[in-house]
Amino acid sequence: MVDPVVYKLVRVDGDGRIVPATDDEVMEVDEVLLEENNSELPLVVDVVQAEGCIVKDGLVSVRNNIKGSEGTSTNADVKVQKLKGPLEENVPLVSHGVNDKFSTQVGVEMCLKPAGFLKLSGPSSLAAGTCSSSMPDFSKIKGEVCLKTVPSLRKTVSSLPETVPLVSHAVNDKCSTQVGVEMCLKPAGFLKLSGSSSLASATCSSSMPDFSKIKGEVCLDNLSVKELHETFRATFGRETTVKDKLWLKRRIAMGLTNSCDVATSTFIIKDKKLIRREKIEGGAPCEIKCSKSEDQIDGIFKGRRKDSPIISFNKAGDEQVSGKRLRKSDVEEEYICEDPHTNEHTKRVRKPTKRYIEELSEVDNSESSGKPVPSVKSSGNCHSDLKPQVRPVQNVGLDRPAVVTRQESFGGSGVQVPYVSRVRRGRPRENFMPLMKFHPGSMGMDAKPVTKTLDVCVSQPDSENVEKDPKAKLAPQQSEQPIVAERKKEEKQNTEDKENHNEAKTCNSVAQQVETKNLDLAEDNSDHNVNTQSTTKGEPIRKHHRAWTLSEVTQLVEGVSRYGAGRWSEIKRLGFSACSYRTSVDLKDKWRNLLRASFAHSPAVRDMTNSKKQAAATIPAHILLRVRELAEKYSQVPPPDVCRKVGGGRGGGGLRRKVGGGVFGRKIVSQKVGVVGGGVSASSSVVRPIVNETRSGFL
C-alpha cells in the first residue's frame, strides 16, 4: 500500500510566494470540489487584477490578467452566457469550472448569478438605466460599457473589503436598484501538491500511531506544546501544527479514549492507558482503559486510506489556530470519510439528532447492558449500518457518572455518540394537557382522538391571513382553491409521548404538570397561526396546515427560477412577503414536494408506482415540467423517496401504505391529540387517509 499523500492547500500569493490557505479558502475549495465532484484541485492563482468587466450586447465578459505561478501572464477571456429575456427562462449565469479549460490549470472561477444583483448607486448612467424594473434588463445597457469605468461602481467596489473585487452579496440588500448581475470572482487560488513535490508544505503522513512513544506516565497537563505534538503524533500517527495546548490535550485525550467527553478533565497517560482525573473533585483518578486500542486506531487509519485516498483536509485547523474551528472537537472531524460511491456529496453530514440519540439510548438501555464490545470496523465503511454498537467504557466506581458512549457510524466516520440523559427538552407535548385533564391518574398509552373542543379553543385569529373556516371561505385573498395538501407525514413520535407520560409519572405532581400544560397551551393559543379546521365529519384535524394554492405554487416555482433553489429566504422575501404563513422553510418543503411530484411524473417512476394519477396530478403538468427543468438546472436530484411520498393522500396512492396499522399518508390527529376513554374511538379510530376536501379547484 502506498502511503497516502496529504494535500495541503496553499495559495500562490501575488509575488509568487506560497502561503498556506486560510480556513475560508479551504472551505471554498471544499465547496468547489463538492460541486464539481472534481478530485483535482486546479491551480488557480490570484486574479485580483481584473482589468474590467465588459457588458456588451447582453454579453458579459471579463478580462483578467492572470499571473501564473511562473510569473507569466495569461490572459483569460471568459465569456459568459448571454442574458436573455425573461429571467425565468434563462439559464443561470453560473459558470463554475472555467478552470478546466486551461491546460496550465490556471483559471478563474467565475460565477455570475442572476440571483443576486450588483448594486449600482449614484447618478451613474448605468444605474439610471437599470433602475426601473426588478428584472435585469440588459437592453438598457447600451453599447459597450466597461464596468470599470462606471464611477459609482468603482466606488462601490472600492468599498468592498480587501481585494475581492466584485463579490456583491454584501452589497445587495442595501441596493435600491436591484438590477444587475452578481458577479463573483474568487481570487483565492490553490495549488495542488502531489507526490514528492518539492514544496515543503506537502507532507506525507507515513507515520502510524505509535504508542511506544508514549512512555511511562505522562500527564498531558505538564507537557509542553512540543511534547504534546509528539504525543499527538504518537496517538494519531500524524503531525499537527496546532499550538493550542488545550486543543492538543483534548485531541489526544479523545484519541485515546475515543470519546468526546474529555472537556473537564486532566489526563494522565500511563502504559497506554489514559487516566482521567477530574480537576475539581480530586478523588482517586478514574482509570479509563484505553478504549481505542492501537489496532483500532490502525483500523481507522486504514479505513480512511482505503476509502479516501484523495484528500484529507484537516478541517479542524491544523494550520490555523483559529478559535472557532479549534473548538470543534468531535472525532469525526479527524477522520473524514469520503465515499466516492456516494452521490450525496452535496449533502451535509449530519450528526444524529438529539431525538435519535435519545431513542437509541432507550433501546440500548433496555436491551443491552453490557454486551461485548463490538469492534470499530465500521469506521472504514461509509455504508455500514447505523445500528448502534454499544460500547460501554468501563468507568465504574466512584460516584462519578460513567461516560458511556456508543460507536456510531455517521457519514462513514466513527463517531462516539454519548448517551444522554433522557430528559425531555423543550416544551411538553401539546396533547399532554388534555390527557392530564381527562385522566389525571392514569395516563393511557393509547391516544384517542380528542374532540374538536381542543382545536376549537386553540384556533385564534392571526393578524394577517387567517381563515377561520377555510372550508367555507377559503383563502379569500387568494381566491383560489388550495392544492391537494401533500402532507402525509406522521405526527410526531409516539414514543416521545410515551416517554412523556412515563416521566410525568415519576416527576412532579400531576397538578404541577397540568399547570404547566395549561401555560403551554395558553401560549399556543396566542402565538400560533394555526389553521384549525375541524371537519364536520370529525375528520382529522390538522393544525398548522394551510393548503397551497396554485398561485402560490406558481409563485414558488417562479421564485426558484429567478433566485435559485435554495434561496428560500430570498424567495420568501420577494415573492411571499404577503404570505406571512409561508416561511422560507415552508417554501423549501414545498419545493421538495414539488420535486417529488415532478420526478414521480417521469415515466419510469410512474410506471413503478403503477398507481393512477394521484396527487401529483393535481398540479398542472406544465408546472411540474417546469419544476423538473429547474431541478435539472440546479442539479437537484429527486428526493430519495420519490415514489413513496408523492402519492398524495388519495385512496391508496403510492407504495406506502401499511394498511394494518392504519398508517396512511398522513397521520390522523387521533394519534397526536389523544383522548382517553377507549369507547370513543370506535368511529374516530377508523383511520382513513385524509383527502383534502377542497381540491376540485383545478385540473
Added chain:
DNA sequence: ATTAGGG
C-alpha cells in the same frame, strides 16, 4: 438567521 434534511 438561514438552510438542509429527516421525520
Added chain:
DNA sequence: CCCTAAT
C-alpha cells in the same frame, strides 16, 4: 408541517 443540526 415540525424539528433540529449545520452554517
